[in-house]
Amino acid sequence: xxxxxxxxxxxxxxxxxxxxxxxxxxxxxxxxxxxxxxxxxxxxxxxxxxxxxxxxxxxxxxxxxxxxxxxxxxxxxxxxxxxxxxxxxxxxxxxxxxxxxxxxxxxxxxxxxxxxxxxxxxxxxxxxxxxxxxxxxxxxxxxxxxxxxxxxxxxxxxxxxxxxxxxxxxxxxxxxxxxxxxxxxxxxxxxxxxxxxxxxxxxxxxxxxxxxxxxxxxxxxxxxxxxxxxxxxxxxxxxxxxxxxxxxxxxxxxxxxxxxxxxxxxxxxxxxxxxxxxxxxxxxxxxxxxxxxxxxxxxxxxxxxxxxxxxxxxxxxxxxxxxxxxxxxxxxxxxxxxxxxxxxxxxxxxxxxxxxxxxxxxxxxxxxxxxxxxxxxxxxxxxxxxxxxxxxxxxxxxxxxxxxxxxxxxxxxxxxxxxxxxxxxxxxxxxxxxxxxxxxxxxxxxxxxxxxxxxxxxxxxxxxxxxxxxxxxx
Ligand code: ATP
Ligand code: MG
Numbered sequence: 001x002x003x004x005x006x007x008x009x010x011x012x013x014x015x016x017x018x019x020x021x022x023x024x025x026x027x028x029x030x031x032x033x034x035x036x037x038x039x040x041x042x043x044x045x046x047x048x049x050x051x052x053x054x055x056x057x058x059x060x061x062x063x064x065x066x067x068x069x070x071x072x073x074x075x076x077x078x079x080x081x082x083x084x085x086x087x088x089x090x091x092x093x094x095x096x097x098x099x100x101x102x103x104x105x106x107x108x109x110x111x112x113x114x115x116x117x118x119x120x121x122x123x124x125x126x127x128x129x130x131x132x133x134x135x136x137x138x139x140x141x142x143x144x145x146x147x148x149x150x151x152x153x154x155x156x157x158x159x160x161x162x163x164x165x166x167x168x169x170x171x172x173x174x175x176x177x178x179x180x181x182x183x184x185x186x187x188x189x190x191x192x193x194x195x196x197x198x199x200x201x202x203x204x205x206x207x208x209x210x211x212x213x214x215x216x217x218x219x220x221x222x223x224x225x226x227x228x229x230x231x232x233x234x235x236x237x238x239x240x241x242x243x244x245x246x247x248x249x250x251x252x253x254x255x256x257x258x259x260x261x262x263x264x265x266x267x268x269x270x271x272x273x274x275x276x277x278x279x280x281x282x283x284x285x286x287x288x289x290x291x292x293x294x295x296x297x298x299x300x301x302x303x304x305x306x307x308x309x310x311x312x313x314x315x316x317x318x319x320x321x322x323x324x325x326x327x328x329x330x331x332x333x334x335x336x337x338x339x340x341x342x343x344x345x346x347x348x349x350x351x352x353x354x355x356x357x358x359x360x361x362x363x364x365x366x367x368x369x370x371x372x373x374x375x376x377x378x379x380x381x382x383x384x385x386x387x388x389x390x391x392x393x394x395x396x397x398x399x400x401x402x403x404x405x406x407x408x409x410x411x412x413x414x415x416x417x418x419x420x421x422x423x424x425x426x427x428x429x430x431x432x433x434x435x436x437x438x439x440x441x442x443x444x445x446x447x448x449x450x451x452x453x454x455x456x457x458x459x460x461x462x463x464x465x466x467x468x469x470x471x472x473x474x
Contacts, residue, residue, distance in 0.1 A: 005026070005126065005128075005133070005134055007084075009043070009062070009081060009084060009086060010026070010128065012058055012061050012062060013045060013054075013058050013086075013128055014128045014129065014130070014133055015061070016054065016057045016058050016061055017047070017054060017128055017129060018129060018130055019057075020049075020053070020054060020057065022047050022048060022049045022050075022054055023047070023048040023049075023110070023129060024045060024046070024047050024048075024054065024127075024128045024129060025045070025046050025047075025110065025125040025126060025127055025128060025137070026043060026044065026045060026125060026126045026128060027044050027045070027046045027113070027117075027123075027124070027125040027126075028044045028117065028122050028123075028124075028125075029042060029044065029122060030042065030043045030044060031124040031125060031126055031136075032121045032122055032124065032142070032146070035124070035143065035146055036146060036178065041083050041084050041085060042085050042087075043084065043085065043086045043087070044086075044087050044089070045086060045087065045088045045089070045128075046089055046090070046091050046110070046113055046125065047088060047089070047090055047091065048090070048091050048109070048110060049090060050075075050090055051075060051076055051077060051088035051089040051090045052070055052072070052075065052076070052077045052088065054088055055068055055070070055077035055078075055079055055086075055088035056068065056070075056077065058079060058086075058088075059079050062079070062081055065081060065082065066079050066080070066081045067079070067080045067081075068080075074089075075089065075090055075092075075105075076088060076089045090107060091107070091108050091109060091110050091112060091113040092105050092106065092107060092108045092112065092113060092116065093105070093106050093107070093108030093109075093112035093113075093116065094116045094163075096162075096163040096164065098162075099199065100199065101163070101164040101165060101166055101199055101200055103116075103163070103164075110125070110137075111139070114137075114139045114140070114154065115154060115155060117154060118153065118160065118164075118167045118170055118171075119142075119145075119151055119152060119153060119154070119167075119170075119171065119174065120140040120141060120142040120145045120152050120153070120154050121142045121145050121146055121151070121174075122142070123138075123139060123140050123142055123154050124136060124137065124138045124142040124143070125137045139154070140152075140154040149178070149179065149180045149181060150180060150181055150182075150183050151171050151174050151175050151180050151181070151182045151183060151186065152182075152183040152186055153167075153186055153189075157183075157185060157186040157188075157189035157190075158189045158192065158193070160189075161186075161189050161190055161193040161196070162193050162196060165193060165196040165197045165198075165199060165200050166197075166200045166204050166205070166208070168190045168193060168194070168196075168197060168228065168230060169197070169200075169204075169205055169208035169209070169230070169234075170208060171186065171190060172190075172208075172212065172221050172224045172225055172228065172230070173208045173211045173212050173215075173221065175220065175221065175224060176211075176212050176215035176216075176217070176218065176220045176221030176224070177211060177212075177215045177216075179216070179217070179220070182224065187224075187227075187228065190228045190230070191227075191228050191229055194228055194229035194230050194233060195229075195233065197230055197233055197234060198233065201319075202317075202318060202319035203319045205234050205318075205319075206318045206319050206320060209234070209235070209318070210273060212225070213263070213273060213276050213277065213280065214271065214273055214276065215267075216267065217264055217267070218260075218263050218264060218267055218276070219260035219261070219263060219264045222238075222260055222263075223260070226239070226242070226256075234318075235318065237284055237310065237314055237317075238256075238259075238280070238284070239256075240287045241254075241255040241256040241259055241283065241284070241286065241287060242254065242255075242256040243256070245290070245292075245298075247292040247298075248292075248294070250292075250297055250298065251298075252290070252297075252298035255283050255286045255287070258283065258375055259279070259280060259282070259283055261375045262279045262282065262369075262372045262373050262375060263276060263279045263280055263372075265279075265371075265372040265375070266279040266368060266369060266372035269368050269372070270365075270368060272365070274325045274328050274329055275332070275365050275368065275369065277320075277329050278328070278329045278332035278333060278336075278365075278369055279369060279372060279373075281307060281310075281311060281314065281329060281333050282304075282307065282332070282333055282336045282369065282373065283300075283303060283307065284307045284310055284311075284314070284333070285300075285302075285303040285304075285305075285306035285307035285309075285310055286300045286303050286307075288306060289301060289302050289303040289306050304333060304334055304335070304336055304337050305334060307333045307334075308330045308331070308333040308334035309330075311326060311329050311330045311333055312326060312330070315329075328362060331359070331362060332362065332365060332366055332369055335355075335358060335359055335366055336366070336369055336370060336373065338355050338358070338359075338366075339355065339366065339367060339370040339389060339392050340370055340373070340385075342355065342392050343385065343388035343389055343391070343392050344388075347391065347392060347395050349395075349399055349443055350441055350442050350443050352392075352395050352396055352399045353399055353403060353405050353440075353441045353443070354441050355396070356396060356399065356400060356403075356405040356406055356408075357405050357408060357437075357441060360406055360407060360408070361406060361407060363396060363406065367389065367392070367393055367396075370389060371386060371389055374386060374389075403440075403447045404447060405441075405447070408447075410433060410436045410437045410440065410452060411436075411447065411448055411449040411452045411453075412433075412436055412449065412452045412453055412456055414429050414430075414433055416453075416471065417429050417432050417433060417456060419469050419471070420453075420456065420457075420460075420467050420468065420469055420470065420471060421460055421465050421466070421467060421468060422468040422469065428463060428465070431463070432456055432459055432460065432463075435455075435459050436452050436455055436456060436459070439452075439455050440452065453471065457470075
């Protein structure tokens, strides 16, 4: 293990710990990650004694590069040093009450500290004192569980999950992130305690959910969330996608599994959390827009529109940010059928211009979403769709090069319209502006100031308006 501790921060901690005569260990996620060859810049240090004092002395020794924050109430301190984050805490013993996941904490031995950890793979430590520097302490055979690719609690899983139900989300998150299996007895305990997730704050839950979404194969995590019974509690709108209804012998596809397939497919192409969220929510309104029409079969008319309207309340429920990331997801959900419709008909320049004008800088992400949405089992169909999308992509490039619609504002502004006709802000300004925009998108005029200005003059006339200040040619 010594070679993993090559970074100077470890020898500094070791030296200071030794001079203070404190037994000190690296513990938890960092140790797990180095044994898995995963990169980790997030280090947890546990001390038999006062973690804050050790941190302050370590920071002093590192010098002005180290920024230290002390959290007195928690008895912890954090040092930020270049890209490293080192957290110091005294070894502790925890006991729980049934109505809260926040434990009663008291000083403890290193054994107590191992036992308060959630999983065997997270309960390994490495010594930092002179007599044990680099030595691995693995009280619950975490290494064996890493070998077997198993997530397992060190103590009775019923108690572990009931004490802090967030651990159920963490178990599933680690299973998805690391491609591990959850030990069957543990999984049974998760099923049994699923309801207790309700005592955990939404912010903590969504942090784990986001990590599941960012795993290599996110469906692995969602299947476990579903099987455990957690999904309908933490994310009922998504759970509602499950199931197939049959009328007159005709069923529709199961939108839960379809969506998971889209999510997995998009995850091969992007690590953008919000694009993955768009994949997760693209069909979210299918259950509520679903109708069986005798002539058409199953329809989901308007699901893209209704779905995009649902995004805000889902983000609010899940404590996701109500900012431009949410707007981005709303936009992609709203537009997710547009390239498909385009690829089914003759692709006109004006349709492409409209798509570019609506999607703006997110057009590439929208195309990635649409391509991931092709989950047909019929290889001929898949080939046909993907080659049509290729055509749409080429057209997009061509039109973009010609017309520069992306990040586009019509070349004559509202102020210029008001100045030309000597208007104060009124309805006509909007009408003229929209008419200019339409004329450009339809290809009736070129996307430049002179053409747009002339169009404005002519269009004004049809509204009985005369130009007062002519700016053309300026
Ligand atoms: P990651 O950093 O990838 O999110 P991690 O396991 O390092 O994963 P941290 O939140 O950094 O998670 O926690 C560090 C360590 O603290 C864990 O490895 C584990 O030993 C312990 N720990 C964290 N959360 C809990 C919990 N809810 N219950 C018990 N132990 C926990
Ligand atoms: Mg960590």
